[in-house]
Amino acid sequence: MAQPLAERMRPTSLDGFVGQKHIVGEDAILRKMVDSGRILSFILWGPPGTGKTTLAKIIAHKLNRPFYTLNAVSAGVKDVREIIEKAKSSPLFATNGSPILFIDEIHRFSKSQQDSLLNAVETGVVTLIGATTENPSFEVIRPLLSRCQLYVLKSLEKEDLLSLLKNAVENDIVLKRRNVELQETDALLAHSGGDARKLLNVLELVVEAESATPVIITNEKVKQRILTNPAAYDKDGEMHYDIISAFIKSIRGSDPDAALYWLARMIEGGEDPAFIARRLVISASEDIGLANPNALLLANAAFDAVMKIGWPEGRIPLAEATVYLATSPKSNSAYMGINKAIETVRNTGNLPVPLHLRNAPTELMKDLGYSDGYKYSHDYPGHFVRQQFMPDALTEKLMWEPQENAVENKIKERMSDCWGEYKKYK
Numbered sequence: 001m002a003q004p005l006a007e008r009m010r011p012t013s014l015d016g017f018v019g020q021k022h023i024v025g026e027d028a029i030l031r032k033m034v035d036s037g038r039i040l041s042f043i044l045w046g047p048p049g050t051g052k053t054t055l056a057k058i059i060a061h062k063l064n065r066p067f068y069t070l071n072a073v074s075a076g077v078k079d080v081r082e083i084i085e086k087a088k089s090s091p092l093f094a095t096n097g098s099p100i101l102f103i104d105e106i107h108r109f110s111k112s113q114q115d116s117l118l119n120a121v122e123t124g125v126v127t128l129i130g131a132t133t134e135n136p137s138f139e140v141i142r143p144l145l146s147r148c149q150l151y152v153l154k155s156l157e158k159e160d161l162l163s164l165l166k167n168a169v170e171n172d173i174v175l176k177r178r179n180v181e182l183q184e185t186d187a188l189l190a191h192s193g194g195d196a197r198k199l200l201n202v203l204e205l206v207v208e209a210e211s212a213t214p215v216i217i218t219n220e221k222v223k224q225r226i227l228t229n230p231a232a233y234d235k236d237g238e239m240h241y242d243i244i245s246a247f248i249k250s251i252r253g254s255d256p257d258a259a260l261y262w263l264a265r266m267i268e269g270g271e272d273p274a275f276i277a278r279r280l281v282i283s284a285s286e287d288i289g290l291a292n293p294n295a296l297l298l299a300n301a302a303f304d305a306v307m308k309i310g311w312p313e314g315r316i317p318l319a320e321a322t323v324y325l326a327t328s329p330k331s332n333s334a335y336m337g338i339n340k341a342i343e344t345v346r347n348t349g350n351l352p353v354p355l356h357l358r359n360a361p362t363e364l365m366k367d368l369g370y371s372d373g374y375k376y377s378h379d380y381p382g383h384f385v386r387q388q389f390m391p392d393a394l395t396e397k398l399m400w401e402p403q404e405n406a407v408e409n410k411i412k413e414r415m416s417d418c419w420g421e422y423k424k425y426k
Contacts, residue, residue: 004200004201004204005168005172005174005175005200005201005203005204006196006197006200006201006204008172008173008174009164009167009168009171009172009200010054010057011054011058012057012058012061013058013061013062014031014034014058014062017051017054017055017058018051018156018160018163018164018167018196019050019051019153019154019156019157019160019196020050020051020055020153020154022154023151023153024055030042030055030151034059034062034063037063037097038097039059039063039127040127040148040149041121041126041127041128041129041147041148041149042128042129042130042148042149042150042151043106043128043129043130043131043132043136043140043145043148043149043150043151044056044129044130044131044132044151044153045132045133045134045135045136045150045151045152045153046133046152046153046154046155047133047153047155047193047194047195047241048133048195048197048198048241049156049192049194049195049196049197049198049199050153050154050155050156050194050195050196051153051196052104052131052153053102053104053131055129056069056100056102056129056131057102059100059129060100060102063097063100065097065098065099065100065127066086066087066099066100067099067100067102068083068086068087068099068100068101068102068126069101069102069103069104070083070101070102070103070104071103071104071105072103072104072105072106072107072108072109072113073105073108075103075109075113076113077112077113077116080113080116080117081116083101083126084101084120084125084126086099087099087101087120087125087126088125097127098124098125098126098127099126099127100126100127100128100129101117101120101126101127101128101129102129102130102131103128103129103130103131104131105131105132105133106130106131106132106139106140107132107133107134107136107139107140111141114140114141114144115141115143115144117144118143118144118147121144121147121148122147128147128148130148134275135278136150138278154194155193155194155195155241156192156194156195156196156199157194158189160196161188161189161192161194161196161199162185162189164196164199164200165182165185165188165199165203166182168200168203169181169182174207175207178207178210178213178214178215179213179214179215180203180207180214180215180217181214181215181216181217182217183216183217183218184217184218184219185217186219187218187219187220187222187223187226188202188203188217188222191222191226193241193242202222202225202226203217205225205226206221206222206225209221209225243262243265243266243269243271244262244266244271244275244276244279246258246262247259247262247263247266247276247279247322248279248283248287250262250326251280251283251287251322251325251326252283252287252330254326254327254330255326256322256323256326256327259322259323259325259326260319260322260323263276263315263318263319263322267315267318273306273311273314273315273318274303274306274307276318277299277302277303277306277307277318277321278303280299280302280303280318280321280322280325281296281299281300281303283299283325284296284298284299284300284321284325285334285335286332286335287325287330287331287332287335288325288328288329288330288331289330289331289332289333289334289335290331290333290334290402290403290405290407290408290411291328291329291330291331291403291405291406291407291408292328292329292407293407295324295325295328298320298321298324298325299321299325301317301321302317302318302320302321305317306318329405329406329407330405331403331405331407331408332403333400333401333402333403333408334400336401337399337400337401338399340399341399344394344397344399348391348393348394351391351392351393351394352391352392353391354388354389354390354391354392355368355370355371355372355373356371356372356373356374356387356388357371357374357389358370358371359371360372374387375387382418384418386418386419386420402415
């Protein structure tokens, strides 16, 4: 049986890898590690078709190490232990470094399955490369996550997708034989959703449907072929990432009707209720935020309710939270604030903590001035006193910028009364 086009076009080196320049481009961190021949265990998190499996295979080939692969859907603790034993006895272990264990869909491993990896990863018996489409913070146990680097992969950009199409048409032996011509590409790109595998699958579908040679690819031909095979290019679930994106954007855009529609699409498509509930909690913090702090409480309560009552009744608290979030006033000031603070930390490094804010549990620290001059807020009227809390280099920098809504206007007013000229909130 002939390999699918997406498999035939899988690159075998980082030079042929398309996209993800932020981690594998020239001078990027993962590229440097691979070129040096030394890599640490890491997890690749990103949507389907962004190159997670391909990257793992390229790295194993480049480093000339034994490569073991497991799919978390079908593998168990026994499979993990068998591979660890094989890794321990690998003849290349002493010279070339530890074998690579690639676990696809690692988020589907249970806690006990993940626990079985800990010792082997920590002691270097295997170098773990995990791949997941779900947030590792929720799906990977903390001890395992702490032993791994995390790299986030992004949906492919238009230029990346066009490069993949051009490469396939020019270099794939089957497409060259059919003399494929890319007259129009907009429909191909639209149906791919930034997914390389989906893009090449759709291209292959259209080519196979044509009997004449040369094969001229047009938007109309792509649309016709997709209509006759609506699920052929979407083997991982009905528009999983497109629909969750539409759902969150409908909530952000204050359209409860559209939000409920996309919620229903996910329910009917068999989406994991926990996945939906998590996204509601995220939306409550990111998009509603301080404009209505109760939104986070309600979203979290909906999450708990779904976990307690199960399906199908769980659809009701999900719908309640969806409508509440969609109809709430919106603010992303907390989201923007933490992003700005993280950017500041990355740009300024580890600035020293002012002496008066430091902990002073010993006499030596007290003699060095630790905690000297600190003012205990509760000893002052209104439980507030002006003093410096930022590092010296950042005393005039604001991280949080209040937005125009009733709640944050009151917060802004109170902060302005407290800080006066020290902090000029816009």
